[in-house]
Amino acid sequence: MRDQAFPIHPARRRRLRSWDSGREPWQLRDPSGTRQLLDLASNDYLGLSRHPTVVAAAMEAMASDGVGAGGSRLITGTRPRHLELESGLATWLDRNRVLLFPSGFQANIAAVTALSERHTTVLVDRLIHHSLLAGIRTSGARLQRFAHNDLQDLDQRLQRLKHATTTPLVVTESLFSMEGTSPDLKGMADLCAHHGAHLLVDEAHGLGVLGPEGRGLCHGLRQPVALVSGTFGKAFGSGGAFLAGDNTTMERLLQTSGAFRYTTALAPPLVAGAQAALNLIQSNPTWGSELCQRSESWRTALMNQGWPRPPGSGPVLPLLVGGDQDALDLQQELEQAGLLSVAIRPPTVPEGTARLRLVLRRDLPEGTLEQLLAALCAR
Structure with a gap:
């Protein structure tokens, strides 16, 4: 009855997912399995929630x-x-x-x-x-x-x-x-x-x-x-x-x-x-500027791999995909590679601009960018 009362295209339907904390502050674990995912989705920019x-x-x-x-x-x-x-x-x-x-x-x-x-x-x-x-x-x-x-x-x-x-x-x-x-x-x-x-x-x-x-x-x-x-x-x-x-x-x-x-x-x-x-x-007054400097290297690397350079200079890097289902598919591909980045779709963003929202954290381990680029290159 609820689906009939609220008809929503499958690619735009939201669902709640719960997460367990991983072994590291920058990890999340799907409670339905044992897979540890590297968190590129939350707003914990400085990694302080588990400090x-x-x-x-x-x-x-x-x-x-x-x-x-x-x-x-x-x-x-x-x-x-x-x-x-x-x-x-x-x-x-x-x-x-x-x-x-x-x-x-x-x-x-x-x-x-x-x-x-x-x-x-x-x-x-x-x-x-x-x-x-x-x-x-x-x-x-x-x-x-x-x-x-x-x-x-x-x-x-x-x-x-x-x-x-x-x-x-x-x-x-x-x-x-x-x-x-x-x-x-x-x-x-x-x-x-x-x-x-x-x-x-x-x-x-x-x-x-x-x-x-x-x-x-x-x-x-x-x-x-x-x-x-x-x-x-x-x-x-x-x-x-x-x-x-x-x-x-x-x-x-x-x-x-x-x-x-x-x-x-x-x-x-x-x-x-x-x-x-x-x-x-x-x-630690340089934490923010150091994170922004790191985000610039990520923007350059993504652009060099053929993606439009994410705008801005802060730790939020949107990867514009376009279609809702395309963004969901890319989210799933990254999860298979051990990376969590959630597909953002309308009405949160304008029509035709569904995206993956990559978020940098100060405590991300070395090699994260290379892991991301490899996952994006493999699709």
Whole structure:
């Protein structure tokens, strides 16, 4: 009955797969068999989710504070470790204040609704994350999309809003997770300042990897960046999210945001894991740049083998295939070679652009690139 109620082409039907941890942090094991797969799919860019220091911090917090917070931040959910992480992040990012959220999806909804209402025009990159679109729908704002990373298109659209009665909001990401691309954020910020628009930047995939010492591409940009959104489920290897901004905007979020006030506080073990990860990233400021340098050698090698050079300069390298079934077939071929890279299909990406999303991790063993090239060459 479910298949009849939701008719989906077989090549586009999603299914859940579970994974056991492998012997190494960069391995996953299919619980239905004994095959160990090298993980080229997750967002654990710095390999911190199983780092001994991060794991130990989470275990200590669980023993002392419990598994869950037991209440919202404004009731009984706030622990000293929440305030410590918020303060540390604000200093690291050079922002006035930070608030933690249980998820990036929740944080993005809170960010958009804090900066827009039904009379606001929100201009978003055409490839923006679904959570930000959900925030726009929640706020009731007017949506306009501009071409991906196209400042000229954005400029023209902002010019047409020069007589708007409310401040426009521009929304983008620092690293687009399915494209591997990044905008010219300095140029975008200059445009927003010129036209009197606010700028919201989702740094979920950029923090820990891009920018000076992994602090993201917004670091050093002040006005008109109204809010920076970030998560701990990627490079930080933990879970949860945060928003960073000036004192006025953050106080308004604290006082009015339902997404912050009416939810259980971020679990103490995740807070502790994120704090340990932040300490590690601060102590190893070249991790992100080294990972980006490695990704450049991968891009060159893939191009030399006949693939279109994956765009961008970060650790996300899309291999464009085109058809949904072709992408699924290539995923299976790589799995047979011991490599896990998941086929990404519409509606996550535009029609006709199904792809394999290769993700580099800092802890990938030597020889991984050669193993990948051999598997791709054999098809």
